[in-house]
Amino acid sequence: MMVGEMTSPPTGLPPRRTTDTALAAVRSVTGSVPAAVTVTAVVVTRGRSPYLEATLAAVRGQSLAPHSVVVVDVDTAPSTSGHRGLSLDGARYVAASHSRSFGDAVNAAVAGLSAAGDALTPDWLWLLHDDSAPAPGALAALLRSVEHTSTVAVAGCKQRKWELDDDGTPHDPAGPDRGVLLQVGYTVSPTGRRMSGLDETEIDQGQHDSREDVLAVGLAGALVRTSVWRDLDGTDAEYGPFGDSLEFCRRVRLAGHRVTVVPTAVVRHAQQSLADPSHRSRMRRARLRFQLVAASPWALGLTMLAIVAGAPFLAAYRLAVKQPTAARDELMAPLWMLLGLSSVLRARRRTARTSTEPYRVLRPLLGTWRQTFRELRERRLARADARHTGPDDLDRADLHRIATRRRAVLALVMVVATGLAAAVFGPVLGMLAAGGRLVGGALLPASSDAGQVWTAATSGWVRSGLGEAAPGDPLLLTLTALSLLTGDSLQTAVNALFVAALPLAALGGWAVAGAVTRSVWVRAVAALAWTAAPPLLGALSGGLVGALVVHLALPWVALALVRSVGAQRIDLPARSSVDAVNDRPVLNGAFVEEGRGRRLGAAGAAGLTLAVAVSGAPVLLPIAVVVLAAAAFAAPARRGHLAPAILPSLVMCAPLLIHMVRTGDAGLLVADPLVLPGTLPAGDAAGWQALLGQTGLQDPWFGGLSPDMALGPYLLGGLLCAVALVALAGPRAAGARVGWILAVCGLAVVVLADGGSGSLGARGLDALGLDGGALDGRGSGTALTSVVLLGLGGAALCTTRAVRARRAARTVAVAGVVVPLVIGLVSAAGLASWYVAEPLSDDGVHATALPAVPAVGQQMQAAPRQTRVLQLGSGDDGAVEYALLRGDGTQLADASVAASARGQVTGTTEAGTDGPAAHETGAGSPATAARDAVDDVAVRLAGGSDPDVAERLAALGIGAVQVPTPDVSDDAADGSGRAVGNAELTASLDMVPGVERVTQGQPVTLWRVRTEQNPTPGWARIEDGRSVTLVASGGPSVHVDVAAGDAGRRVVLAESADPRWSATLDGHRLEPVEVATAGATLQAFELGPDGGRLDIGYHAPHRTGWLLALGLVGAVFVLLALPVRGRRSR
Template sequence: MPAAVHAVLVARSSPDAAPALERTLAAIRSQRRPVDALTVVVCGPLEPLRDLVSSSGAEGIVEASAATTFAAAVGYALRRVTPGAAVWLLAHDSTPDAGALAALTAALERGPSIAIAAPKLVDERDAERIVSLGQSMTRFGRSVELADGEFDQGQYDGLDDVLGADVRGVLVRGDIAADLAPDPALLGADEGLDMGVRAHLAGRRVALVPRARIAVPPPHRTRMADDYRERLAQLHRRLAYAPAWAVVLHWLSFLPLALWKTVVQLIAKAPAFVPAEWAAAVVAMVRVGAVARSRRRIRRIRSRSWASVEALRVTRADLRERHDPHHAPRVRSELRFFSGGGAWAVLAAGLVSVVAFLALLSWPGVAGGALLPLQRTVSGLWSEAAYGRREVGLHVVSAADPFAGVTALLGSLWPGSPSFALLVLWLLALPLAVLGAWFAATRVTPRAGVRVVMALLWAFAPSFLSALVDPRPASVIAHLLLPWLLFAGAAAHRSWGAAGSASLLLAAVLACAPSLAPALVVVWAIALVLTFVRRPRAIARVVWTVVPAVVLSLPVVLAQVGRGTPWALLADPGRPWAAPAIAAEERWRVALGFPTPDPGGWGAFLTGFGLPASTWWVPLLLAPVVLAALIAPLTRRWRMGTAMVVLAALGLVSAVAVVSLQPAWVQSTPVAVWPGSALSLGWLGLVAAAAIALDVGLARRGLRAAVAVVALVGVCAAAVPALTAVHRGQSELRSGGDTTLPAYVSAQAAIVDDLATLVLSPQADGGLAASLVWGPSETLGGQSTLQSTQPAVSDDDVRVAEMSTDLVSGAAGDIAGRLADEGIAFVLLAADGEDAHPARALRLAATTAIDQRGGLVRVGETPRGVLWSVDAERSPRAPLSADDQATARAIALAQLIAVAVALLLAVPTPISHRAARRKPRVIGAGFEEAR
């Protein structure tokens, strides 16, 4: 005689539950093999469902709280089940076919060893699509659906014995139903899988019954909550299934495993899993009682070894075959860097660079302008990038500028002589600019010729050439990074890999050019709004792009805001250099694209040939690029065209705005923010918009070629004075070494740590500038905008000024002792080539006064000035306090974590590479961007 069937129906009380429950109850009543009893468990208020369950013919109605899990609800109902009756587990939205129960009971009758008969779950909206048909798990306990989301073509109907199944709709044999009740500790995840594992350990089987079909709603995932439940269930099952001796080992491994999984998930471009991973690890470790109860359940029923389970696990080969992505459609075309002319453009730019900077091939290094040497060791480079003592000033302890990290990375590329990396950078600047712009052009056009045109236009940008000729290393690096930022940032909404790369590039660009922060924040805010409207699932990627930049700059931001100088955050990093300023009434001319008073150097160029220095016509050479850019918003790719024009406008407006700011000081001269970096941003928008216009705005091939040639000729003509400036002696770039101090000081500083040199520089107005340099040289990474922009004279500055004044004025007192007490070992009276009479007079008077001082031994004349040694016992430099050390560790840890996460996200993987191939390379050119 067939066993009785007791159906347990778990209903969730909600506004939309009544229609689903009504369909399920109707389906239960229409079964060809009717149920013998029905128990309904209502989780939540009973009132909305009272009429339905009262008329259902249920033998009992159990009311539970809304937070009750499916397993707990089944546990309540099992108390009412007649012993020996098979239990059919259903949810209120599970609608069985008329023959489902008959097929399930027939399977139990034919197979006495079967403990659980599992139906085929199909999508209620499309009955031909499988939602679930059997479950298994990997060696480490990860649950795997054997059939999920596929069209039902009978391909899995031959499956019989499986490890487990989705708990909805399963029929459990009566004699074992109480022992196989779902485990409440799993919180609704992997309940059917766990039931199947226990059934196999009891010597029974789980059989699939594909003829029994139950319609269920398609899975609706809440990413964070579902990830947490699934991971918690996996960790809980790991503790419940482990041998007794291994439980503690597993428990101890959860936190290290969470750290390892964090790294893996970041590399896999899935950072959304990280919070769930840590939450699940912590909760699994504290639920000792739940683990003990689950282990008792297994001990009570177990009669077989774990070998009965191992045979049904999914292997790595099975997973690889199941998730094979090789047959996914490929959308992305070949890059064609070589065949499309990109490599030839880079080579041509390299030849131009060698010709323009031929003298650099014989120089040991570069100097002049805002250039300074780098630290001599890699460890010294990175120490400058950390919070701590600065290498200029008396007792300055502060946060490092983010630019120090950029210079440390640059110098680390040539560890034997880090300063030589600057010379290499200058020689490779033009080809590197072409390379970066060519890749950026792949985001706006598929045409090889247009890509080359955009790359050359970018390399010969007036602001870039000006930064090379009158050397400004921060602006040069920013110009080289901007096209890569466009390349990665334009696709940041597509993938975590692009978002990670864009975040690092944005941090580096803002470190080199803080004046770009307002414009780039506006761009980021616009991207955030558009992403929220069009692709809200990608919002986290766009948000992440600013996180590393915020973390790296936050110490300096807090320091500047705390002392009331927020505008100083826009000051150029590195060495403050007071270049020839643009007159107030002429600052509007910056918007024409040239960052110096003499546009493109044409005034000096024409004067050198004895021609009138009239330069009003020079900006007209850039007009073809501007006109082509204005066409871009009128093309069919108006979205991207408009975005690039907006970017150009933001750059030009920023350039005009920042040129009026003078937040920094060098000696007694105010230093304005250089507008060249903002002009580079504007030029990037212009050349990208022009590339779009050439791609889709000009239909006729001949017209497109003509416009491209005219634009290139104009920009190259504007670049002639800058490219010949080094040969004509019109450049601030000159040969340099690895130190700004005399060789004797440099040699002593290499032997003895923390030697300080007091540098005295007579000024043209008869004043005296004093600065303090620690170590063998003043360095580029050792500069600090917190010092160059400080609004008031500090106590340390007062002491340095007093010592310097007493030193050169002949005042009485033990000046040498005071110098030694501050750690100063040398005094240098700089020879800076100042020809003004007051400066010469002061230098002679100072030389005489210092020579007559006791305790100061004249070392001699050097190319950098007159040098004296302090003949007194020097006090050691004060170490960092405990609070400063703690602050340094906290800042370093936060910054390392932010950079490490960004690097892990940016590292490409085979999966991310294949995913990228399924999307077009050009942004905004297809349906993928329009939806």
């Protein structure tokens, strides 16, 4: 039946005349109301399409066929009519490669009809995409809905999903399907987001067939009045494939027409435009444009402001739900708005020209905030239902049994580790809770708050000694975060880190082992072995904060990387698959399989945890690059998640890397962070020792009770090495190879860092233009040994692939039980030996409540004076040892590998020598002059008779001098002679003019520096040639109001001069000068006679840019790592 057969009441004309002449006759008789209507179907395609032939067949198969069919090809490929196997059957073909949108293609079809000389213009246009096949009665239902009304200008179809066969062939549009609904008309939320009122996989059961008047319908399958299409000039081409239907239907409504949906007219839509990788960006642009075009005139400015202000928050939300591309689009939205503003204004003017109704006519059809929230909630619940498939009772029992066993064994592991930690640190917990601290070995006092640690990490100025321009250690950034988590105290953070290290190591070992094996007992052994690892025990006893952080972070790095590529193993109930008995491995009665949960959140967590590990040992950065590249080849999927994981580490270490390149000092990478020179032994582990899990020559177990105990420390590493070698020939050799690559990289760096200037590693670095001799004695041997053990342990765990049911050889089964048992026993023996050796001792880390500087000295060091305290002492060889103290002892936050490389932190001078000690680096620089000045002052104080020494101390900002109180019993105990030397220093200081003793009978004897010209030395002072005035300061900066004074005044800082110091007075820049005093070159500024607000600070180059990059990268990865379930695309 042709369209012309659908008529108004009888008019006397033959009922079946469907020619153009007959239609013209009908119109001449009936006037403006036609007795018959004509429909032209317009099918828009893009070149060769697998759906076009089926779509044309569906159009030809209509129970009420259209008058004509036009196929519009918007591609530049050969014409559609020339495609093999495609029969247009008289359908007109129009090439429209210039079309930018669906609307442009329809306009080309309408123009083609006129150009072809059609006698009559069709009354209706039936618009179809090449991937939208109508059901046989779709056109008839559409025409019935508009037959007796002249107000409807657009009638849309109910859209269902067009499904495909397994081979990609589209289903027969006339055949049965699941009936998944895509659209039954739609509206928009107050923010311009489309609201269809449907769940993502809702099945059509007629529940929405009562809909009629709607705000908009999809144009695929829509019937549009030709006159209205022409009056409105079609759709807005700027929308592209998304949002054009909404914009057009909105203008139709404002022009005084109706938009309806006809649920009985069904079209199956494949939505191929969503297959475009850029479809999300284009959808976001379309929604942004609609927001601006649809906003009322008085709300347009507020809408634009909301788009700009809301962009970062929307981007953060998109990152949290693991949609980084959408986050980028949200950040680009303000730019798109500005670039497209002129086009938006043109669209608003076009809408205003064709509008005959006010905006309020749309209000009943728009979605409300309540409807928006209800739809979001319903979609969230629907997604939750789709994720959770309800297991039957047997499966639920299996899962419950597996979880119960896993939790019980984990609880046992944590109880053992916590008990060991309580046995080691329990006796000192009371002292630590009362304000005591852990010090000793390489661990320095940490009496700083989080703000001071952050300043030390990011300012680019190291405050030890008289200060020096050098990057802070990246580990300070990690300690800043820990300080914030522990009450804004670095000392509390350090104490908590050491006390909780053993349980945290056990938890990390358990977690990372679970990514490789689901055997709870193998995971327990792995947790015990990682807790008993010699690098961890050595870091705890030796006070190596960096090595400790590395050992605790590495398991989480490995776990996150494995999860990011979907290679982790997961538990499954035994009845999860019919094929489980034959095809799946069995372990502990439950079946397991390789996980495929490729989560972007795991990649974010990997980046953060890797940055923490690299901060503890920057040498891990090149190792991480190599291992990530190797892991990308072994990853089953999502290899792209591995590359971004290195970005936070690169940004965190950027200042140190730049400094290393500028100085050519390769030792900066391998040096232990926050460790003073001379604290550690001169050498690290040799390659064979690191391969066996040791950081150097170890004492025998249990004090050498028997000769065999000498081999005890090497048993754990030897066993892991042997099992890891076996794994290379096993079924999971790919994972074992990655583990070996990690271990070999760690060994290679150990070899490079071992030895002096003539070593193999030094010669190789010299060939690259770096200072290879600087490696001697500075290698992060403890942290690198943790890397080696992680690689060997991961490879060894790859041998634990579950034995298939009833197929395992007896030898393999026995080995699977014996080897973990032996490793567990060896680990337990190592822990017992370490505990018996008293890990907390005066020679290593120990707890103390005694201050390193008496209270009066700490009062001088506090703001606003901030004077330094010079500590003198006698060494074992009679030399005078000194250190400039800024707090309660040499501070952890003031240690820097870059500054230590220049010999800044400490100095040693023989008492009675003629001049200062020589320094190898930085000769002639202000920092070198400052160190030489402190050397000279120490020598003069040891002499005890220099009348100018007090003035020199005051000029350098030193307000007090202290010496440990002599104790003859110490000499009797160790035979060092330190007490005798300290007694001689005490006698000498009592004779120095301008230095007066203020304490005695305490562990430390302190003298105050007081001179006639400068009775209260301080960090900042104003000098006018006659007097000295103290300037209040806080940290390495000054922010204070100063009064007017004489001309020629200067502000002098007790810091070595550097061109990056700056000062302003009421915003006006002060001229920097260098002041030579007491043999040092100090920073100063010309103040002049004026008063006002004085601001002084140090500004490192590129600090602002680095902090912005650090904050941006950190925020992105934190949002990605948040445990928020990602949203699935439809």
